[in-house]
Amino acid sequence: MVPTIKEIATKAKVSIATVSRALNNDPRVAEETRKKILDISKQLNYSPNILARNFVKKKSNIIGMILPEISDEFFTEVIKGVDEVTYEKGYYTNVASSHKYESLEDEIITFIRNGLFSGLIILLSDLKPKLEAVLLESHIPVVLINSNTKIKNFDTIAIDNYEGSYEMTKYLIKRKNYSKLCHITGPVKNDDSFLRKKGFIDACEEYGVTYSIEQGDFTKESGYKGCKKQLRSKNKSQVIFAANDMMAIGCYDFAKESGLKIPDDIGIVGFDDIFVAQYLTPPLTTIRVHIEEIGKNAADILIRRIKKEIMPARLSIKASSELIIRESC
Amino acid sequence: MVPTIKEIATKAKVSIATVSRALNNDPRVAEETRKKILDISKQLNYSPNILARNFVKKKSNIIGMILPEISDEFFTEVIKGVDEVTYEKGYYTNVASSHKYESLEDEIITFIRNGLFSGLIILLSDLKPKLEAVLLESHIPVVLINSNTKIKNFDTIAIDNYEGSYEMTKYLIKRKNYSKLCHITGPVKNDDSFLRKKGFIDACEEYGVTYSIEQGDFTKESGYKGCKKQLRSKNKSQVIFAANDMMAIGCYDFAKESGLKIPDDIGIVGFDDIFVAQYLTPPLTTIRVHIEEIGKNAADILIRRIKKEIMPARLSIKASSELIIRESC
DNA sequence: CTGTTAGCGCTTTCAG
DNA sequence: CTGAAAGCGCTAACAG
Numbered sequence: 001m002v003p004t005i006k007e008i009a010t011k012a013k014v015s016i017a018t019v020s021r022a023l024n025n026d027p028r029v030a031e032e033t034r035k036k037i038l039d040i041s042k043q044l045n046y047s048p049n050i051l052a053r054n055f056v057k058k059k060s061n062i063i064g065m066i067l068p069e070i071s072d073e074f075f076t077e078v079i080k081g082v083d084e085v086t087y088e089k090g091y092y093t094n095v096a097s098s099h100k101y102e103s104l105e106d107e108i109i110t111f112i113r114n115g116l117f118s119g120l121i122i123l124l125s126d127l128k129p130k131l132e133a134v135l136l137e138s139h140i141p142v143v144l145i146n147s148n149t150k151i152k153n154f155d156t157i158a159i160d161n162y163e164g165s166y167e168m169t170k171y172l173i174k175r176k177n178y179s180k181l182c183h184i185t186g187p188v189k190n191d192d193s194f195l196r197k198k199g200f201i202d203a204c205e206e207y208g209v210t211y212s213i214e215q216g217d218f219t220k221e222s223g224y225k226g227c228k229k230q231l232r233s234k235n236k237s238q239v240i241f242a243a244n245d246m247m248a249i250g251c252y253d254f255a256k257e258s259g260l261k262i263p264d265d266i267g268i269v270g271f272d273d274i275f276v277a278q279y280l281t282p283p284l285t286t287i288r289v290h291i292e293e294i295g296k297n298a299a300d301i302l303i304r305r306i307k308k309e310i311m312p313a314r315l316s317i318k319a320s321s322e323l324i325i326r327e328s329c
Numbered sequence: 330m331v332p333t334i335k336e337i338a339t340k341a342k343v344s345i346a347t348v349s350r351a352l353n354n355d356p357r358v359a360e361e362t363r364k365k366i367l368d369i370s371k372q373l374n375y376s377p378n379i380l381a382r383n384f385v386k387k388k389s390n391i392i393g394m395i396l397p398e399i400s401d402e403f404f405t406e407v408i409k410g411v412d413e414v415t416y417e418k419g420y421y422t423n424v425a426s427s428h429k430y431e432s433l434e435d436e437i438i439t440f441i442r443n444g445l446f447s448g449l450i451i452l453l454s455d456l457k458p459k460l461e462a463v464l465l466e467s468h469i470p471v472v473l474i475n476s477n478t479k480i481k482n483f484d485t486i487a488i489d490n491y492e493g494s495y496e497m498t499k500y501l502i503k504r505k506n507y508s509k510l511c512h513i514t515g516p517v518k519n520d521d522s523f524l525r526k527k528g529f530i531d532a533c534e535e536y537g538v539t540y541s542i543e544q545g546d547f548t549k550e551s552g553y554k555g556c557k558k559q560l561r562s563k564n565k566s567q568v569i570f571a572a573n574d575m576m577a578i579g580c581y582d583f584a585k586e587s588g589l590k591i592p593d594d595i596g597i598v599g600f601d602d603i604f605v606a607q608y609l610t611p612p613l614t615t616i617r618v619h620i621e622e623i624g625k626n627a628a629d630i631l632i633r634r635i636k637k638e639i640m641p642a643r644l645s646i647k648a649s650s651e652l653i654i655r656e657s658c
Numbered sequence: 659c660t661g662t663t664a665g666c667g668c669t670t671t672c673a674g
Numbered sequence: 675c676t677g678a679a680a681g682c683g684c685t686a687a688c689a690g
Contacts (some may be wrong), residue, residue: 002665006667006671010681015676015677015678016677017679018675020668020669021675028675028676029376030676032353047442049384049391049668050444051383051445051666051667052441052666052667053669054384055380055666055668055682055683055684056681058379062391062445076405079528083424093424094391094424095408095422097412097413114379116391129602188669275605276604279578279609280608333684343660343661346660347685352686353685357660359659362659376680381682381683381684383683384666384683384684385684385685386683386684644664662690664688665684665687665690667680668682669680670680670682672677672680673676674675674678
């Protein structure tokens with residue numbers, strides 16, 4: 001039989017209220033009483049019934065985390081970061097992918113209505129008005145992992161997309177002396193894509209070089225296609241900056257297939273620094289994002305919101321990125 | 330104000346018990362009454378308070394998943410598999426890494442005592458007696474993702490280690506005509522390592538070839554060292570079978586460094602088929618394990634245990650593996 | 659088929 | 675500082 005505060009109360013000859021107070025570090029309990037209660041509960045090997053506590057407090061110690069359907073190493077890292085801080089602070093981390101059979105909005109509605117989560121961390125490629133409305137209505141703390149600077153109503157943790165992309169482009173132009181560059185973008189309606197593209201374009205225009213844009217969607221295949229299209233056009237670029245490493249891999253595939261040497265015939269760079277990047281031949285020059293930071297920050301902010309700590313109305317944090325120079329350009 | 334069954338009861342002019350029954354599909358409710366209740370609850374936009382329900386039922390709809398501290402793509406896949414089936418069945422998936430500051434046993438004890446989880450999926454490299462005792466004592470359903478065939482008290486989902494390793498070794502000997510092979514093992518006290526090693530040895534002995542063993546620990550560095558040691562010994566092998574791809578990468582590193590051509594000077598194969606395997610130069614021959622199956626099976630079995638469905642006392646399922654032939658041997 | 663009632667374990671007024 | 679008591683929303687006997 002699992003011990004309850006009632007038993008402790010009996011043994012300690014006090015009321016359950018006092019036990020509850022002692023256990024919750026309520027200051028208005030005599031030191032002596034507290035000590036006795038703590039002793040007994042230790043002796044009884046007591047641990048509070050979280051289910052009961054959550055119920056009466058009308059809130060859980062569980063944080064929900066909603067990931068996009070696709071899985072990749074990015075998410076493991078984020079989860080790890082989140083888990084590390086939640087665990088430390090006595091919260092649990094619940095993960096769910098957005099599932100194919102439901103729209104993200106519906107799924108999140110289900111989540112919220114269930115009342116199981118006291119806060120939500122959502123990885124989002126873009127925030128649609130409907131979802132925003134749902135979230136706002138819910139009145140539970142939400143942290144978004146997303147890079148759109150226009151988000152006004154939520155705390156956001158973002159990747160340093162623009163800066164990273166700008167840095168990379170500048171590096172290609174100033175250090176590597178490329179004057180004809182091409183950028184293969186991520187999907188339309190994706191805030192990361194948008195900013196990476198913008199960083200690229202701004203740098204190109206600032207330094208007055210020729211550039212072109214191919215539309216991609218973050219998949220390897222789209223990288224392959226973009227590369228193909230670009231290299232067969234009459235205005236061939238000297239270097240391709242893919243908006244993520246996966247598309248850069250697609251470019252490698254095409255280059256290899258057409259007997260083009262990297263970086264001599266064509267330079268290729270990416271963004272993300274996924275694990276495989278360093279093992280490509282040649283190793284890929286790319287931008288590394290400090291992912292675990294993202295998870296940690298998200299969890300930290302969320303928990304502080306849950307605890308209603310005093311803090312600015314809306315936080316917007318950027319995880320730093322770093323140029324990783326290897327041999328692909 | 331969030332509606333409760335009480336409100337529904339008032340509006341429907343029935344008791345809360347009837348509402349509860351109707352909502353829980355209890356057959357002893359008149360069709361007409363049920364319809365009325367369902368209508369009203371829809372109209373009120375009612376959704377049950379999970380916290381209350383869990384509390385009164387003394388069990389949650391949450392499954393805990395405990396992962397090793399290290400993170401890699403394996404886990405994302407497993408999580409995905411688990412989440413897919415739990416979500417479908419109305420359960421939530423809680424993930425936690427084993428945290429550095431606590432022993433795995435203590436952490437699991439905390440988890441269990443909290444009473445938040447109605448079942449546990451644990452990824453384990455080996456099952457220590459202390460942990461086994463803790464788990465047994467808890468009386469909550471547990472599914473282990475581990476390959477030790479000697480585990481008697483829990484359902485287990487395993488990787489097809491022995492068979493995969495045996496297959497690979499046989500392939501090296503019979504198809505590739507290697508007669509001097511080397512195996513770099515994973516860590517001692519790791520059930521996967523043990524079985525992979527055993528599969529290798531058994532095949533070598535069965536076909537009467539010369540073989541040697543180097544001790545590794547699944548890290549890239551240990552693969553590098555093992556390869557170095559092996560290739561500098563007087564009894565050089567013709568091919569190295571690393572117990573995982575990461576160590577195979579270490580071997581590649583050493584081979585490249587010493588100017589050895591793969592596969593002409595030395596063959597190298599791995600186990601796991603991690604994403605990068607296909608992008609190594611040359612692409613790595615390895616064993617692919619169907620990871621998502623593992624997660625799905627684990628969740629499926631666990632939920633059936635939670636629901637106390639009738640099923641065999643102890644299930645032991647193996648995820649299948651598959652030889653992926655590329656160009657590294 | 660439906661209603662009444664007890665109670666889950668805990669927190670939190672309200673009194674004292 | 676401590677106790678009594680109410681009540682969170684729901685389920686599950688039990689009675690009818």
